[in-house]
Amino acid sequence: MKADELLTLLEEHNLVVSSGDVASMSFDSLEYDSRQMTANGLFICKGKTFKPEYLDAAIKNGATAYLAEKEYDVAVPGIIVSDIRKAMSLAAQLFFDFPQNHLFIVGITGTKGKTTTTYLTRNILAHAFPGKAAMFSTIDRIVGPKPTDQFKAHLTTAESLDLFKEMRETVDNGMKYLVMEVASQAYLLNRVYGLKFNVGIFLDITPDHIGVNEHTSYANYLFCKQQLMLNSDFNVICSDTNNFEDVLSAAKVSSAPDHIITYGTDREKSDYTIVSKEMTLTDSVFSILPGHENPIVGDLADDYAVSLPGDFNEANSTAAIIAATLAGAASEDIHYGLANTTVPGRMQFITSKNHGTIYIDYAHDWGSMNALMNFLSSQFTDKRIIAVLGSTGDKGEDRREGFAQALNDYADIAFLTADDPGHEDPEDIAKEIDSHIDHNKVQTHIVIDREEAIAAAIKMATNDDLVVIAGKGEDKYQKINGVDTPYPSDPVVAQRVLDTLPDEK
Template sequence: MNISIDEAIQILKQHDLLVKSELISQKNADYISYNSKDIKDNTLFFCKGASFKEEYLIDAVNKGVTTYISEVEYSVKNVNKIIVKDIQKAMSLLSALYFKNPQDNLFIIAYTGTKGKTTSSYLTYTILEKMNNKKTALFSTMDRIVGKKAGMKFKSDLTTPESLDLFRDMRNAVDNGMTHLVMEVSSQAYKKNRVYNLKYDVGIFLNISPDHIGKNEHPTFEDYLYCKKQIMANSKICIINKDTDHFDEVLKEAQAHVSEEKIYLYSQKDDVVDFKFSDIKTVPTKGKFKISSQSDKAKKMNVDDEYVVNIPGIFNESNSVAALISTALAGASKENIKQGLSTTVVPGRMEVIETKNHGYVYVDYAHNYASMKALLSFAIGNHPKSKIIVVVGSTGDKGISRREGFAKALSEYANIAFLTTDDPGFEDPQKICEEIDSKIDHKKVKVNIVLDRIEAISEALEMSNKESVVIIAGKGADPYQKIKGIDTPYPTDSVVARTVLDDID
């Protein structure tokens, strides 16, 4: 592959991003990169990041860079210079160009929401796999799947990666025969223009609640909401959960960009929607719900029926409805949808362990007040006589508001809490736990601070009995702890729990 320098400049002009260009050669670039350690001969290089230094560019030029693009002009000689207003937007546009616009060859279903993105994406992915004979790519918080052969599935570093990596993976997916893509879109993806100018065939807004507010994330909730709403501005068809907070604002964003016929609403509570769902029976290991079409455009899709979802909780029934609507719009049959929902497994999301002598154990990624409240209320609803024991921590360096949210949820629903370590980053995990503990109502909840997460899980399980529910929250299937800039290997909550139970159950 290569990229025409002249065409690159024309696209930057079209988007009003070009400040100036100084060219010593019109030769096409044969490679693109933003990493000075990943350079080949005749590379176009993006100088990105607040901490970028000229020495990185000098090193890259010595290795083979012939064109650099930057918001800052450097004194490096004998290289093409393209100066732009926004390097992230420029990288997204030119990455799509270099990889031959692979998005045009994929039916893309994209999810955003404070909680439920990963579960909804897996549900959608599984349904589409039934529909198109395993030709679906997946870009999720946990996994990236670009094909079906060995080496085409790998762990994700970011919910939504840098644009260059995103379009490269799309190109690989197309070249590997994939026809559909399911992807999560984070608020940071719009905050940092990682998905600039990318359009989705179907975009879904699941929900929003205060999260990701802090010095390294969004400065305010308003900024967070604004970024989340951008998925509505970049989708050909919009699906919205009417039960979400700030629904009116999200709907207005969709209405500003597509016609009413291209907007689908669903709800458990409201009749003035296209699809209404009702819980039939939620049990500790599965959910069952009914879909009723309320509008003419919904009735045409012929999806009214009862469905079983292989993940418990009414909130996962809601996620299932989003997956049902989006895949039906992609052409999935009712049978495809039923098969997909009933067989989906999401590692670390409402993973249920039914024990002999220690009740039920739930491993879930719940990492803020909204998701923790949903998880704990589910536990109480399904196990009303059980003692609720929770193992949880909070991340360092980001999501500071989560700490008070955890304390609130624990005070409302838990009997016993083990506060422990969860990706402390550069913060002291003891202080993080103490901050959560300071907000807990100790008249309602007995609190234990056990920093070793494996030990905390062990103590919680050893304390439990047949009348207990143990909830291990926050990390899900994450196989590491982020400690002082290092991803330290960790066996995952599920593996730890099962290992302990093998010894004591």
């Protein structure tokens, strides 16, 4: 990467404060972790907790210049910018030769449903274009066609440097399509600054991610999610979402009318209307009816079967159908993809002999928990619901009251436990949830050890009960005091409990 090209790009975005004596330089590496720095590299000084000794270490490891928001008294020159995160995103794009220009990118945002919709869309495209569809989700990264090209994700939307590095890998591996989750944090922290999407999907929004380490308010949360609409060619919007008119207005700022496609259960507001037909505990069938048919998307009127239950997954499927159609998938690809999608940690269930049905889901906020519990209670009107859940620490404090609201509405018994407590005391988190629970409706137990809580819930259950284990899904660690602490995952723990019970053998 040539320094003069980087300076030109940064200046186009009015980010350069000063540049020192770097114009004639070029860089063979770009890093923000000093431990990863190699010879002839540009080191990025980012983060609230950045320390000058990180720069010193990077120089020892080969950094010949640095990118920062302030000058440091070191032996190498610096490029000083007004916003390091925006600058890092642009530098990453240049360093990896703008990989997004070689991909059809679908970005998906929403308080709930991002991961499911990402899997649905990617599976349709993978069938339509074998070996050409990549995916960046909360659960998995798929950057190529080989098994070694799939690995676990650490962030919903990676740091910009990592994001564009992985995009370059997808391009080098022959990928032509990329489906990715776009968290609100991606815009709050400028992780996707300068990135344009071919299709942006807005699923829904409910209050979440509001706290001292996240969004300052619901208005800020909404603002960040709306940015996907402003940075996408086509906008696909669920008309059933809260703040629909606000989201639609954001889309109209940057997209032509026929590049805005709406869908939902409200026929008056939707280009494509969803009508539920059949639903079981493992799948559902729904119809899409023509409304104000979009001339680019065309006729989607048909019956669709999706291998995931719940009306919320019918909505997720419809978003996937529209996005995949815009990407060039045919009707047979859509039907196959919907019917053959499984999502790790989403609506998994284990049937026991004597302890009811155990449902495991990644539901980790009020919206997803409410939708899950509402669906199960409507399908099992004669069964008690025993819920096991916690709430994350260091973020999303508003979730705690939301969880209590969902429990009050649908649960009979609740076991409050640990779920990525971070630097907070998990018992304090559990007590905060408990403070909002109506104990005349819900019998509550606080069992901080998650494995013990799951065991207690399953042992208590009879065949007249449902056990709902929410929050972690397939996650194999707990975030505790800054450390990813190994955890077997909820499905593994539940099955282990059943395997130890004499009446299950």
